[in-house]
Amino acid sequence: MIQLDLKDRRPLYEQIKEKTKLLIIRKVLKANEKIPSVRELAQSLTINPNTIQKAYKDLEAEGFIYSVQGKGSFVAPIEDSINSVRQDELLKELGKVIAELRYMEVSKSQLIDYIDAIYKKKEDK
Structure with a gap:
């Protein structure tokens, strides 16, 4: 596994x-x-x-x-109260990644398209 x-x-x-x-x-x-x-x-x-x-x-x-x-x-079952701290940590990490991508001149529309593609994959399953 x-x-x-x-x-x-x-x-x-x-x-x-x-x-x-x-x-x-x-x-x-x-x-x-x-x-x-x-x-x-x-x-x-x-x-x-x-x-x-x-x-x-x-x-x-x-x-x-x-x-x-x-x-x-x-x-562990998913419980919003437990995951809220982890969500905050991940959002901070995402902010750092986005800042670096902006520095590399990746456009906002490219990021949005990428995020949409990830969500679409989840919906297709």
Whole structure:
């Protein structure tokens, strides 16, 4: 399910975190679905369990997963109250990206077209 790119300069835990988020966002992993344990994922990826633990800790802090003592980790249901802080963080990041794109002379209409295309893909599914 998750494959790591050893040529990627980002730390492994960041790759795991990003790929898990994508699986959740694309609804491959559904709300309240159990995700692989730290040990299972570490064995399948042949990496240190502490790396998985760090990724899971970050995912939980961002509201993508939750843990149940003795049961494991699960995909968190979407709740606006939990996600509002993360939405604010992402909008700030988007602002930085847009500022850089403006510097590179990408027009507002190009950005709007790109955003519309992303939303259209979601509607087509």
